[in-house]
Amino acid sequence: MVKALLFDFDGTLLNTNDLIIQTFMHVLEERFPGQYKPEDCLRFMGPSLVETFKELTPDEVDEMVGKYRKWNLEHHDELVTEFDGVIETLEELQALGIRLAIVSTKRRDTIKRGLDLMGASHFFEFLVGIEDVKNVKPDPEPVLLAIEKLGVEKEDVIMIGDNHHDILAGKNADVKTAGVAWSIKGEDYLKQFHPDYILQHMSDLLPIVKES
Structure with missing residues (x-):
C-alpha cells in the first residue's frame, strides 16, 4: 500500500528547465566563451552543482557555484513556470x-x-x-x-x-x-x-x- x-x-x-539552462549558459559563456550551447547543458541537470563544476572547472568549484547561485536566484521568479x-x-x-x-x-x-x-x-x-x-x-x-x-x-x-x-x-x-x-x-x-x-x-x- x-x-x-x-x-x-x-x-x-x-x-525550472529554462532557468537552469540559462543560468548554466550565463556562467559558462563568461568562463568558456562560445564553447557551450543550451543543449549541452542537459547533462548538467541532475548532478549537484559541485559535481558538475568539479568536472568543468576543478580549480574554481566554489567560485563557479557561487556565480551560478547568484544569477539563478536573481532570475528565479521570472523564469520558472x-x-x-x-x-x-x-x-x-x-x-x-x-x-x-x-x-x-x-x-x-x-x-x-x-x-x-x-x-x-x-x-x-x-x-x-x-x-x-x-x-x-x-x-x-x-x-x-x-x-x-x-x-x-x-x-x-x-x-x-x-x-x-x-x-x-x-x-x-x-x-x-x-x-x-x-x-x-x-x-x-x-x-x-x-x-x-x-x-x-x-x-x-x-x-x-x-x-x-
Whole structure:
C-alpha cells in the first residue's frame, strides 16, 4: 500500500528547465566563451552543482557555484513556470492521507522559494536538500533519510523524478520509482532506467495510490 511519495523538485514539480539552462549558459559563456550551447547543458541537470563544476572547472568549484547561485536566484521568479496539474494533484493526494516529502540536490532555501512561489509549501512534511546528506542521488542516502524521517516501510514508498539520478536513487534504496514523461530529457531517456511507473501527467499518481 502506498503511504508516502518522495518527489524530486526541479523538472518534476516546478518547471525550472529554462532557468537552469540559462543560468548554466550565463556562467559558462563568461568562463568558456562560445564553447557551450543550451543543449549541452542537459547533462548538467541532475548532478549537484559541485559535481558538475568539479568536472568543468576543478580549480574554481566554489567560485563557479557561487556565480551560478547568484544569477539563478536573481532570475528565479521570472523564469520558472508550473507544470499542469501539480497543485490539484497534491491537494488530492493530501486529502487521501498520502504523506509527501521532497528529496532534491538543491539547497533547502532554494526549494522553499520555488514551493512558496507555487503556493505548495504546505503539502510537504519536510524537504531533504543537499545540505542534509553526505552523498546525493543516485546514492540512496537522501531517499533513506526521507523514509527514516517519515517512519514508513520501504514497500510503501515511491520515489518520483525527471532524471535518472532520481530513479537510480529509488532503486538503490529499494523503493518503487516513477519517472515523469514531462522530463526535458524525454520519456524514452527515463525508460532506459526501468522505473516502475511512467507518469504522463501528475494526476496519474492518483490511480496508482488508490489501487495500491
